[in-house]
Amino acid sequence: MIRNYFKTAYRSLKKNKGFTAINVLGLSVGLATCLLIVFYVVDELSYDRYNTKADSIYRITETARLNGNEQVFAGSEKPLLYATKDLPEFEKQARFIPVNTLFLSAQKFRIKKGNNDIQEKNIVYTDSRIFDIFTLPAIGGKPALDEPHTAVITQSTAQKYFNTNDVVGKTLTINDTSFYKITAVIKDVPTQSHFNYDFFLSYSSIPESTRGGWGYGGVHNYVMLKPGANIKKLESEMQAIAYKHYPESMHTNGNYLTYTLTPLLDIHLHSIAQYELMEKGSIQYVYIFSVIAIFILLIACVNFMNLATARSSNRAREVGVRKVLGSARKYLILQFLTESVLVTLVSTVIAVLLAWLLMPFFNQLAVKHLAFTLSSMLWLIPSLLLIVVVIGFLAGSYPAFFLSAFQPIEVLKGKLSTGFRGSFLRSFLVVFQFSISIFLIIGTLVIYNQLKFIHNKNLGFNRDQVLIIKNTAVLGNQAKILKQEIKQMSGVLSATMSTYLPTGEDRNVTGLFPALPIDIKQDVLSDFWPVDEDYINTLGIKLIAGRNFSPRMASDSSGLIVNEAFVKRFGFKDPLNKTVYRFSFGLQAFHIVGVMKDFNFSSLRDQIKPVALVYNEDRGSVTARVSTANLSGLIAQIENKWKNFSPNQQFSYSFMDEDFDATYRAEQRIGTLFISFSTLAILIACLGLFGLAAYAAEQRTKEIGIRKVLGASVSTIVNMLSMDFIRLVFIAIIIASPLAWYAMNRWLQDFAYRTNIQWWVLAAAGCMAVLIAFATISFQSIRAALANPVTSLRNE
Incomplete structure (x- = not known):
C-alpha cells in the first residue's frame, strides 16, 4: 500500500515537472539558507559552553x-x-x-x-x-x-x-x-x-x-x-x-x-561593559538573523503551499474519479500528504548538500569556523526530520482535507470553482509573503545607507594615503632613526611614531583629576596617548585652540593636547594652560597646550570619549603620509631601510583606510549577511510568484483565447493577468512599511552617529517590490498573451 502511494506520488510529480521543479528549488534554497543561519546562531549561543562548570x-x-x-x-x-x-x-x-x-x-x-x-x-x-x-x-x-x-x-x-x-x-x-x-x-x-x-x-x-x-x-x-x-x-x-x-x-x-x-x-x-577581552557578539543580531531564518522558511513554505493549493483544483476530477472507483477519503488524504512529504524530503536532501557546499563561502563571509560535525548531527538530523514532516503536512493539508471532502457527482459535473481570483487563502499567502519581502527590502536599504554613512563620515582625521609600518617595537632604539630616515624620503609628506592610532586596537585609559588634593569622585577616565610632534600633522587632525607640541619647548614634556570631549567632560571654559593630575607611580601634573577637534577613534555606535595626547617618546608603529606617485617604489625603499636595521625581522605594513574598514568590519559583515539573506528571500518569493502566474495563465487560457479573437491586444491581456497580483503587492506595501520603519529605526538607535530613514527609502522599497513582482508576472503573462487562440479554443 505504502509503495503504491509513493509510486502514484512520483507519477503525479513527474507529470507536473515545472511546478515540481519550482517547489523543490524554492524549498531547497530556503532550507539551505536557514541551515546556514541556524549554524551561525548556534555558534553564537555556544560561546564559553565548552567549560564543564x-x-x-x-x-x-x-x-x-x-x-x-x-x-x-x-x-x-x-x-x-x-x-x-x-x-x-x-x-x-x-x-x-x-x-x-x-x-x-x-x-x-x-x-x-x-x-x-x-x-x-x-x-x-x-x-x-x-x-x-x-x-x-x-x-x-x-x-x-x-x-x-x-x-x-x-x-x-x-x-x-x-x-x-x-x-x-x-x-x-x-x-x-x-x-x-x-x-x-x-x-x-x-x-x-x-x-x-x-x-x-x-x-x-x-x-x-x-x-x-x-x-x-x-x-x-x-x-x-x-x-x-x-x-x-x-x-x-x-x-x-x-x-x-x-x-x-x-x-x-x-x-x-x-x-x-x-x-x-x-x-x-x-555584555554592555567596556574593555572586553575580545570583540563582543550581539544578541540583537542573533535575534535578527533568527527572524530572517524564520522569514525565509515561511516564504519557502508559502511558495509550496500556494502552488499546492493552486494545483488542487486541477486535481478535483482526479479525486472524483477515485471516489467513484471506491477510494475512501482517508486513502485520498494519505495520497496527497505522501506527495507533499516526498517533495519536502527531496528538497531537504538537496538543501543539506547545498549548505555543505556553501559552508566555506559562508565561513569566509561571517568569519566563522562552522562545519558539519558529529555533534551538530545530533541536533540537525532530528530537526530536519521534524521539518520534513511539518512542512509536508502543512503544504499537503489543504488539498488532502479540502478536496477529499467533495462529492464525486458534483466534481464530475464541473461544479467545483477553479477560478484563481476566488481563492482567499492564496491571496492571503501572497500578501504575507510579499510583506516579508518588502520588510527585508527596507531593512536592506537602511543597512546599506548606514554602512555608506559610516564609510563616508568625516571622522575628524584624514585616513587616506597613510602608510603604517607595523611592529617597529622590535627595532628597539633604532625605531626612531627609521622614522627620521623615512621622513627624508621623496614621496613622504610627514611621519610620526606612536602605538596609538585612531584606527588601531591599542588603547591606554587613565584617570585624570582637575585639582589638588586628589578627590577620587572627580576622576575622569580619558584615553592617554604618548605621541610626538608630528602626530597631529601626519593624521590631519585639526587644532582649534593653542598649539602643537614642539621639541624646542622643554615644558612640553608635561604638555597635553586634548579633544573637545575632554574639555566638555572637565567643564573647562578656557582650557589652555589648565593643569590636570594623574597618579601613576607618583603624582604627575600636566598642562594643556592645545585643543583639537573631536575625532572618532572607536565604533560609531559610541559617543566620542575624552582623549589626551601627551608629548612623549613611544616606540610604536611608524606612520607616514605618502604621495600616491610611485607608491610601490616607496614601499620597497622603506623595506630596504628596515632590512638594514633588522634583516631577520619581518617587514609588514598596512594602510590606514584599510585598518579603518577593519574597525567597522563587524558592522559591514553583519550588513553583508543581512543583504545576502534578504536577496535570497526575495528571489524565493519571486520563484513562487512565477509559479502562481504560470498557473493563473493556465487557468485562464480559454478566456485569453476568446479575448484575443474579440480583438484584445497583448498589453490588455498582460494588464488583466498582472493586476490581480499587483493589487496584493500594494496591500503588502501598506502592511510592511510601518513595521519595517519601526524595526529599523530601533536598530539605528544603537549608533551614536547614524543616518535617518528618509521617506524615499519606503518609496523605493515599494517601487522595487512592484517592479520585481511585475517583471516576474510579465514573463508568464506575455507568454500567455502571445499564444495562438486557435490552440486554446480548438475543443470548444
Whole structure:
C-alpha cells in the first residue's frame, strides 16, 4: 500500500515537472539558507559552553557613576579578589590581567624565535587557579603558575616556536631580558570563547609596584560560586567591602560604585561593559538573523503551499474519479500528504548538500569556523526530520482535507470553482509573503545607507594615503632613526611614531583629576596617548585652540593636547594652560597646550570619549603620509631601510583606510549577511510568484483565447493577468512599511552617529517590490498573451 502511494506520488510529480521543479528549488534554497543561519546562531549561543562548570562561573563587572557619568567596565580592581576571598559562597577565584591594562600598556611583548623577534598580543598574566575554573586541558606538564617567570602556552604556540608539543621545561625569551620557564602545554582555547590567549604568564612575575590597587581597574576577576549562592547578597557584600577602601564621596551625592556578577554564558552576547577581552557578539543580531531564518522558511513554505493549493483544483476530477472507483477519503488524504512529504524530503536532501557546499563561502563571509560535525548531527538530523514532516503536512493539508471532502457527482459535473481570483487563502499567502519581502527590502536599504554613512563620515582625521609600518617595537632604539630616515624620503609628506592610532586596537585609559588634593569622585577616565610632534600633522587632525607640541619647548614634556570631549567632560571654559593630575607611580601634573577637534577613534555606535595626547617618546608603529606617485617604489625603499636595521625581522605594513574598514568590519559583515539573506528571500518569493502566474495563465487560457479573437491586444491581456497580483503587492506595501520603519529605526538607535530613514527609502522599497513582482508576472503573462487562440479554443 505504502509503495503504491509513493509510486502514484512520483507519477503525479513527474507529470507536473515545472511546478515540481519550482517547489523543490524554492524549498531547497530556503532550507539551505536557514541551515546556514541556524549554524551561525548556534555558534553564537555556544560561546564559553565548552567549560564543564560554565553555569557556576561569573565575572565581576564594575559600574561606576561619578559626577553624573556612568560607565560599565569588564574589569575591576586587582585587590577585590583578595578582599572578598573569605566570602563563603565563593568556591574558587582567579583573574586575568591583560597586557593592555592601564598599568602595563607601555609594554611590548617580543618573543624570541631563533634569531627573530615576533611581537605578540594574545598574552595574559594570571595564576594557576584559572585552570581550575576554565576547562583548558593540558596535553603536557601541569599548569603551574605559582612561581615567578613561569608560563603555560597553547598547543599551536608550542608548534609555532618549537615545532613540537614537548616543550615543558624549555624557556621563552621575552623582550630579550625576561625568561619564562614553560610548565605546561594546553589545548588551544576554543574559538567559541570570550578570551583567546596563547601565553599565560605567572601573575607573580609582575613587579609589585605596577600591580595597581584600589582605583586601578582593568583586572578581569572570575569566581566560581557554590550551589545555591545568593547572587544579589554577594553583590551587596562586595560593594560594602569596596566602600571600606574608598572615600565617602564615592557613594554620596549621586555617586556610586557597584559590582555585579555577570554569568560567563552572558558575556559574549549580553555584555554592555567596556574593555572586553575580545570583540563582543550581539544578541540583537542573533535575534535578527533568527527572524530572517524564520522569514525565509515561511516564504519557502508559502511558495509550496500556494502552488499546492493552486494545483488542487486541477486535481478535483482526479479525486472524483477515485471516489467513484471506491477510494475512501482517508486513502485520498494519505495520497496527497505522501506527495507533499516526498517533495519536502527531496528538497531537504538537496538543501543539506547545498549548505555543505556553501559552508566555506559562508565561513569566509561571517568569519566563522562552522562545519558539519558529529555533534551538530545530533541536533540537525532530528530537526530536519521534524521539518520534513511539518512542512509536508502543512503544504499537503489543504488539498488532502479540502478536496477529499467533495462529492464525486458534483466534481464530475464541473461544479467545483477553479477560478484563481476566488481563492482567499492564496491571496492571503501572497500578501504575507510579499510583506516579508518588502520588510527585508527596507531593512536592506537602511543597512546599506548606514554602512555608506559610516564609510563616508568625516571622522575628524584624514585616513587616506597613510602608510603604517607595523611592529617597529622590535627595532628597539633604532625605531626612531627609521622614522627620521623615512621622513627624508621623496614621496613622504610627514611621519610620526606612536602605538596609538585612531584606527588601531591599542588603547591606554587613565584617570585624570582637575585639582589638588586628589578627590577620587572627580576622576575622569580619558584615553592617554604618548605621541610626538608630528602626530597631529601626519593624521590631519585639526587644532582649534593653542598649539602643537614642539621639541624646542622643554615644558612640553608635561604638555597635553586634548579633544573637545575632554574639555566638555572637565567643564573647562578656557582650557589652555589648565593643569590636570594623574597618579601613576607618583603624582604627575600636566598642562594643556592645545585643543583639537573631536575625532572618532572607536565604533560609531559610541559617543566620542575624552582623549589626551601627551608629548612623549613611544616606540610604536611608524606612520607616514605618502604621495600616491610611485607608491610601490616607496614601499620597497622603506623595506630596504628596515632590512638594514633588522634583516631577520619581518617587514609588514598596512594602510590606514584599510585598518579603518577593519574597525567597522563587524558592522559591514553583519550588513553583508543581512543583504545576502534578504536577496535570497526575495528571489524565493519571486520563484513562487512565477509559479502562481504560470498557473493563473493556465487557468485562464480559454478566456485569453476568446479575448484575443474579440480583438484584445497583448498589453490588455498582460494588464488583466498582472493586476490581480499587483493589487496584493500594494496591500503588502501598506502592511510592511510601518513595521519595517519601526524595526529599523530601533536598530539605528544603537549608533551614536547614524543616518535617518528618509521617506524615499519606503518609496523605493515599494517601487522595487512592484517592479520585481511585475517583471516576474510579465514573463508568464506575455507568454500567455502571445499564444495562438486557435490552440486554446480548438475543443470548444
